[in-house]
Amino acid sequence: MSELQPITVYVHEAGPNPYKVIIAAEELSVPYKTIVVKDPKEEWFAAINPNGRVPAIVDPNTNITLWESGAIVEYLVETYDKQGKLTVSDVASKWQLKQYLHFQMSGQGPYYGQAMWFHTHEDIPVAKQRYNEQIVRVVEVLDNILKGKEYLVGDKFTYADLAFIPWNRVVEGHPILKANVWDKYEVEKKYPNYVAWQRRLVARPSVEQAYKGW
Amino acid sequence: MSELQPITVYVHEAGPNPYKVIIAAEELSVPYKTIVVKDPKEEWFAAINPNGRVPAIVDPNTNITLWESGAIVEYLVETYDKQGKLTVSDVASKWQLKQYLHFQMSGQGPYYGQAMWFHTHEDIPVAKQRYNEQIVRVVEVLDNILKGKEYLVGDKFTYADLAFIPWNRVVEGHPILKANVWDKYEVEKKYPNYVAWQRRLVARPSVEQAYKGW
Incomplete structure (x- = not known):
């Protein structure tokens, strides 16, 4: 998938949830870059996630902005896991x-x-x-x-x-x-x-x- | 959808989550019957949901047993909302x-x-x-x-x-x-x-x- 632009993943210094997104991206060899959000309540970040939490992603390949780690994992799987590495078929x-x-x-x-x-x-x-x-x-x-x-x-x-x-x-x-x-x-x-x-x-x-x- | 058999929805005397499933079934005109679970920790119910919580469903039309209200709502929509009443298209x-x-x-x-x-x-x-x-x-x-x-x-x-x-x-x-x-x-x-x-x-x-x- 070298033709893909890296997905921006907004993360935090601590906190477990962003790791779900990073692990999924690693499993699927989807390129990504991380931005550490010092304070997710700040106004610039509220424009990305009005709930003021990480993770959130911006995917330049699809122009999709998304938050909630569960939804992001599903999104990465449905969009980039064409071989079904992380899913089942029945x-x-x-x-x-x-x-x-x-x-x-x-x-x-x-x-x-x-x-x-x-x-x-x-x-x-x-x-x-x-x-x-x-x-x-x-x-x-x-x-x-x-x-x-x-x-x-x-x-x-x-x-x-x-x-x-x-x-x-x-x-x-x-x-x-x-x-x-x-x-x-x-x-x-x-x-x-x-x-x-x-x-x-x-x-x-x-x-x-x-x-x-x- | 009169040819459908009613879905069994396991509910509780109190607690908000089963209502999501009932409202979704009502919106989609999917037939259902409710069974009130007195104690979701009981052994018979653990066979349906090992997490011991309601709601759970058993759908005789597909032979699927499912728990977690979020997953059940998604299941009802994907299985029975063929006209997209509760979803969006893009x-x-x-x-x-x-x-x-x-x-x-x-x-x-x-x-x-x-x-x-x-x-x-x-x-x-x-x-x-x-x-x-x-x-x-x-x-x-x-x-x-x-x-x-x-x-x-x-x-x-x-x-x-x-x-x-x-x-x-x-x-x-x-x-x-x-x-x-x-x-x-x-x-x-x-x-x-x-x-x-x-x-x-x-x-x-x-x-x-x-x-x-x-």
């Missing part, structure tokens, strides 16, 4: 991919994000416990789904798996969630299907490349 | 619909849900205020987007608007959020584009029909 499985993407967007990201928020603001034990337990609940649901399976849908890596990577990494890799969730709730010992899946996902070259930084 | 606008659906799923639902949770559990003023303010932030974002517009995308009612209806209704209609957000933050006075949009959405016959109860 109709029922295709809807499973959408289902898991929405589960990640509504059921993983927001709860994990609230856990981080309450661990880094005023000390409210009830709230911390609530969100720690929500993370463990999501991990347990994924562990059950992954029983006897290597990936969520269709025995192959898809964009559904991909979407879970950034927050999965935070729970094991960020000191706060490592101590308060990963270690405290013995994730590694209790949820082996989940852990094996996570190891499989982060071992992909696309993920290694994405986390080299921007 | 590619850029089509991606806007996905973007707003993901915004609703990840940016409206979870925060509004956390507000309700903290207002109905132990009294933690910091948490209540956080989520009240998150609701107002989302309302303000929508109000800005809706400036000079009747609907989110393409000058017509689409599934993107539809997805926001149930939680919009709760903020104005549930006594807790009515007092703590709608009245306290003067939503009606300060966010006229948003309020006019909401009035337009809830006036649809499909919405009236959906809220007659199951």
Whole structure:
């Protein structure tokens, strides 16, 4: 796809969601460049995303501006994954991919994000416990789904798996969630299907490349 | 579509998300029947949705079982909206619909849900205020987007608007959020584009029909 112009991906110094877009672009060999947005509430960026959040993209090949990481991943797949590398072909499985993407967007990201928020603001034990337990609940649901399976849908890596990577990494890799969730709730010992899946996902070259930084 | 068998929609006594599915089915004249799930954590229901949440559907016409309200709405539209009643035709606008659906799923639902949770559990003023303010932030974002517009995308009612209806209704209609957000933050006075949009959405016959109860 060397004829493509690079897609601009607006990212942040921290925060997991832009990585979904970078990993997808790496997987599909779509050229991109990153712009680090210091303050996504600034007026110039509100013109790109009135919700004031990253990621957002501008694709000069199609003149499309888009925000919300779930929508961007779907867009990259539908526009640039002509060989179906990150998708499946049968109709029922295709809807499973959408289902898991929405589960990640509504059921993983927001709860994990609230856990981080309450661990880094005023000390409210009830709230911390609530969100720690929500993370463990999501991990347990994924562990059950992954029983006897290597990936969520269709025995192959898809964009559904991909979407879970950034927050999965935070729970094991960020000191706060490592101590308060990963270690405290013995994730590694209790949820082996989940852990094996996570190891499989982060071992992909696309993920290694994405986390080299921007 | 009288040749269609009714889709089974699993719902709950309370909770806004199943209404998205019911409203979409009403809009598209897709036959359905509802089953009220007393406890979505029960084993029989875990076989349908291992995440233990409603809505979920089983469509006997396609043999597809699906959960996550965002995915179900997309499924109903792609499968049964052959005339494009709830969609738009140009590619850029089509991606806007996905973007707003993901915004609703990840940016409206979870925060509004956390507000309700903290207002109905132990009294933690910091948490209540956080989520009240998150609701107002989302309302303000929508109000800005809706400036000079009747609907989110393409000058017509689409599934993107539809997805926001149930939680919009709760903020104005549930006594807790009515007092703590709608009245306290003067939503009606300060966010006229948003309020006019909401009035337009809830006036649809499909919405009236959906809220007659199951």
